[in-house]
Every structure is written in C-alpha cells, then in structure tokens.
Amino acid sequence: MRVVFTKGPGTSYDIAVHRDRGVALAPRNGPGGHPYLPHDLVHFLVEAEAGIELGVYGRLAAGDNGLFWPADPAERAKAARRRRSRPVKPSPRAKADMAMSEQLAGIAVPVWEVRHGHARHLPAYVTAGEIPAVVDRIVSRFDDYAGRWHALPAGGSLTLTW
Template identity: 35%
Template sequence: MLVVFARIGVRRYEVRVHRELATDLLMSPAPGWNDLVPHDLVHLVVEHRFGLRDGIFGQLAAGGNAWTFVPTQEQRTRAWARRVERRNRARGTQIGRSEQLASAVLPVWLRRRGLAPDPAHAAATSTLPEGDLDTRDLELALADLDELSTRWQALAVGGSVEVEWPWPEVGGSRR
C-alpha cells in the first residue's frame, strides 16, 4: 500500500492511499496542518516504528477507511459502505494507541529540533505510562520524522511525499 501526502494549497494537504486489494482512498483536505510534518504522517511513522499493524493505516491496509477516507475512483454505493463499515468494526483496534504515540512522539521530536511543542501535544504525553516509549523504536521514529520532514518542507504546492506501508495488505476486494 502506497500512502501519498500532497500539499494542495497554502496550509492544506491531502492523503491519498493506493491499494492493491481494495479501492484507492482519499482524505482531502486532511486535518492537522503543521509546517514541519503532516499529522497523519506522524501516525504512519509511529504505527510503523512501534509495530502497530492495526492502527489507522493497518485498518486501511485491511480494506477499511478509518472512518475518514473516501474512495477515489469507485462510486460510493450502499454495498461498498456496508463492506467498509464491517471492516472498520473488525479492524483498527490500535487506533487509540496510534493517537497516544503520535501525541507523545511529536513533542519529543520538536524538542530535539529546538522547538517548543504545542501545549495540546505536550499535555497528551501524560496519558502514556512512564517509560512506555521503547528507546529503539523511538529513535527510529525520530529519524524517520527528520527525513520525512526535510522532504515535506521542500515541497511546493502540488508536490507530494510517498511512503510505502511496511506490511502487506490483508482482506479487501477491488470490487
């Protein structure tokens, strides 16, 4: 599964998901603008590095829509909506964990860059137990954010950053 983060305007981005086993998806515009790194890109990084195969992007890889994405090429039909709703209910068990990790990792990454984290993100880190961030996974996530942020900041409107989901798609159907 290929995930594309595209700048679509000043302080606006979208996320496109290209799947082999299910229809392609789009979230446009996507929420949570940040000049340094899109919010949903932080989710993809923490899900990958902390091994969350059933978070937001894992649910997408299983044929769901994470309740926020819409098809790009397939007309929304009742049958499509029923299939996606079933997949959404059956998958995505780690979405809450993804939110916790994104809210914890982003402030650490910002501080390492000499930037003050948004107070909303800093407050969210208190929901994680002390020592809950594995040091190796955290270091890998921070390195990914460094590299992806550099690529993101270099984009003009119309440009994009592509990231491959590290695990295979499951289930789903191109119907």
C-alpha cells in the same frame, strides 16, 4: 500500498491511497496544522515504526476504507448504505492499535519539536523519563521526512509504501 501526501498552501495537504486490496479510494484533505509533520504522515510513520498492524494504514491495506470514500460513485453509494445499515465496530485489537497510534503520535511529535527547537518544553502529559524507547526510533523517522516535507512547494508530493 502507496500513500501519496501532496502539499497544499500553508499547512494544508491532500492524501491519496493506492492499494492492491479493496476498492479504489478517492483522495481526501488532511487536517493540516503542522509545517513539518502533517498529521496523517505522523500516523503513517508511527504505525510503521512501532509495528502497529491495525492502525489507520494497516486497516487500509487490508481493504478497510477508514476515513476515505470509494472513488467510484456506485461503490461510494454501496459503502454509505452499508455504514447506515450495519455500522462496523472495530475489534478490540483494532481499537487498541488505534489508541497506541494516537498515544505514540501524541508523545513523538512534541519530542521531535523540542529536539529541533520548535518548542521549548514537553507538554505536561509527556514525562521525559517515561518516554518509550520506540519514540526515539519514531523521532528518527520524523527526521527523515520533516525537512523534506517542509521544503516541498505547494503541489509537491512525498510517496511512502506500506
């Protein structure tokens, strides 16, 4: 699966997913907010580095639509009917993987920001002595992409493979 992050003006961005399994998905806007580490890129890197199989990207690769809608209007209508008639509840493992993705992202981003001088202190919920070892690996992955993302002009893209 290929995931394309396309920079917009300011801190906005679009994300497109091209996968081998499941219906084709329409691109969507990302939540923005960070000039170096877009939210969805953070989760991609966290999940890849931590080996999280049923987070956002593992579920998308397996055919789940996640926060995306099918590109085909007929498929979109079918998906909307399915969601209304029988909402899908994630498995306990998927819930745990999503929670782990959120937890690691919530630690790794502030650690990266402090290490690169974008913040002076870690937030109170991050105790320096209790940072999991995987966070250092995740922060190193952030280092690989943050500068490249920041340097992109509006309309420029990064493509990552899951």
